[in-house]
Amino acid sequence: GAGVSQSPSNKVTEKGKDVELRCDPISGHTALYWYRQRLGQGLEFLIYFQGNSAPDKSGLPSDRFSAERTGESVSTLTIQRTQQEDSAVYLCASSFRGGPNEQFFGPGTRLTVL
């Protein structure tokens, strides 16, 4: 079956512009996660969805970052007024509900803010 997909794969934007990143999880996966990975660094947790609610938003770096999820389907991560330090790969992952399970990652969106 299809894995987690993300779009766009690459995004170049100018400082101050807004960007929207999309994630399509594996069908039937109720949990969805967003991570940020700077070059050569680890996985920085941003936000976690269970269905369309977000029990944990603790990783969002500032109020410029927000995310939504439609039901148990697609999620969008929005970054407003982008800054150069927002440049990174944004990874989405999904998993089955019911305790800790394997997280399946998407290919990521590489964001470059000029």
Added chain:
Amino acid sequence: GENVEQHPSTLSVQEGDSAVIKCTYSDSASNYFPWYKQELGKRPQLIIDIRSNVGEKKDQRIAVTLNKTAKHFSLHITETQPEDSAVYFCAEPSNFGNEKLTFGTGTRLTIIP
């Protein structure tokens, strides 16, 4: 747990030798310990995981051991091959709720031919 310490941060191993990466966790109630591999430019992928009711799990050249008393778990790769070169991340469930994982800082493993 919200604090996973992973060591070493980098590791170089001669091809054919073994590699060991260790993680220490904070929450004694944690019950699931996965290891992810991320090749250069690729997405992280689960390679092996262990639940707290067992002490060791093997899958061909890869094994994970768990020491609940000391609160650490380790990844063992034997007979290393060039394709094992990657960054490896351990993780444990967050104390927020079991579904969220807290990842270690990663170990960059380089296999020297």
